[in-house]
Amino acid sequence: MQMNFIRSLTLLALVAGISAQGVSTIKYFHSEDDLLRGIAMKSSAISHDPYIQVMYNSNGQMISKSRVEFDGEILLETIFEYAEDGSLRRKSERDGKGNVIKMYVYGAEEMSETFIGFAFPQRPFSEFQDRITIYSFDVSGDVTEYLFKSVDNHPFGAVRLSYFEGGLPSEERWILLPEERTMRLFDYDYDPISRNYALTEYDSTGTKISQVGLVLPTKYIPELYELLSGSESRSGNVLEESDEILDDIHSRLSKGWNPSDEGALLEIGVLSSPDLIYLTDGETLEVTLVEVTKEFVRFMFFGENELITMPITKVQEIERRDGKIIYPVIY
Numbered sequence: 001m002q003m004n005f006i007r008s009l010t011l012l013a014l015v016a017g018i019s020a021q022g023v024s025t026i027k028y029f030h031s032e033d034d035l036l037r038g039i040a041m042k043s044s045a046i047s048h049d050p051y052i053q054v055m056y057n058s059n060g061q062m063i064s065k066s067r068v069e070f071d072g073e074i075l076l077e078t079i080f081e082y083a084e085d086g087s088l089r090r091k092s093e094r095d096g097k098g099n100v101i102k103m104y105v106y107g108a109e110e111m112s113e114t115f116i117g118f119a120f121p122q123r124p125f126s127e128f129q130d131r132i133t134i135y136s137f138d139v140s141g142d143v144t145e146y147l148f149k150s151v152d153n154h155p156f157g158a159v160r161l162s163y164f165e166g167g168l169p170s171e172e173r174w175i176l177l178p179e180e181r182t183m184r185l186f187d188y189d190y191d192p193i194s195r196n197y198a199l200t201e202y203d204s205t206g207t208k209i210s211q212v213g214l215v216l217p218t219k220y221i222p223e224l225y226e227l228l229s230g231s232e233s234r235s236g237n238v239l240e241e242s243d244e245i246l247d248d249i250h251s252r253l254s255k256g257w258n259p260s261d262e263g264a265l266l267e268i269g270v271l272s273s274p275d276l277i278y279l280t281d282g283e284t285l286e287v288t289l290v291e292v293t294k295e296f297v298r299f300m301f302f303g304e305n306e307l308i309t310m311p312i313t314k315v316q317e318i319e320r321r322d323g324k325i326i327y328p329v330i331y
Helices: 002-021 031-039 112-118 220-229 238-254
Strands: 026-029 051-056 062-068 074-082 087-093 100-106 132-137 144-147 155-163 169-176 181-191 196-202 208-215 277-280 284-292 298-299 308-313 317-318 326-328
Touching: 031 051, 031 196, 074 144, 112 155, 169 238, 277 298, 308 317
Parallel strands: none
Antiparallel strands: 026 051, 051 062, 062 074, 074 087, 087 100, 100 132, 132 144, 144 155, 155 169, 169 181, 181 196, 196 208, 277 284, 277 317, 284 298, 298 308, 317 326
């Protein structure tokens, strides 16, 4: 009786998490082989061995596949999302704690488009229309690799990233596959004491082709200097704000921004306000935004440190703390 109760609670949680996709049928399987053969079992046949639980939409397509322990604990969950024509658009893998560890995007995708334009400028873009982009995440939720594959599952490129302690990027390497040849390298240098932040770009021969940097203005974030200088005192979401500023620097540098042309990055009052995410279910989240893409939004709840990744399909609108609507983009 207790096992059935726990299983019911787990099922309710799963249904709530993907109800937006329209759960029509739930089936159970002893193994992956049984799933491939379509040999389902009754829920009453669940034993003390792990099993597979699959949810389907009204078209008979899988929208969730979970590897579950007999007590209802999820070991691994895969979420499937489909385009309007019924083709698979995205697949995400989450661990038992709900952290996304892999994400597969089929077809058009922003990072792969940028890589293809740089690495293969002479080849028609139509050759890459049916590509697959695989995101890999570390335990902190940071992307460690974008892997690009052709429709026949042949890898042709990757962007690999590493980070300083605390989550700031330290290196971004663009690699041509399968020969593992570095085509482009962004090397970050950050000194938390002096607040110097610099970005150097190298070409495929290791020649430096550009370098830009600035010093973070402590008069706009005084608590940040105390934190990075070794003080244990901390108020609010100081570290999150520094991450956002550095992300903003990276974005603007890539667009040709010259740091000497401007002063402050953010207005003083803006630093103490949260960003707002309005969900499709009517809930409003007060957060610190980290990254917004066509596939997902990454953020931390306002005043907290845990990095969270959420599919963009759950989001209705994103309002930046200065009042600007940044999702959806209205032209």
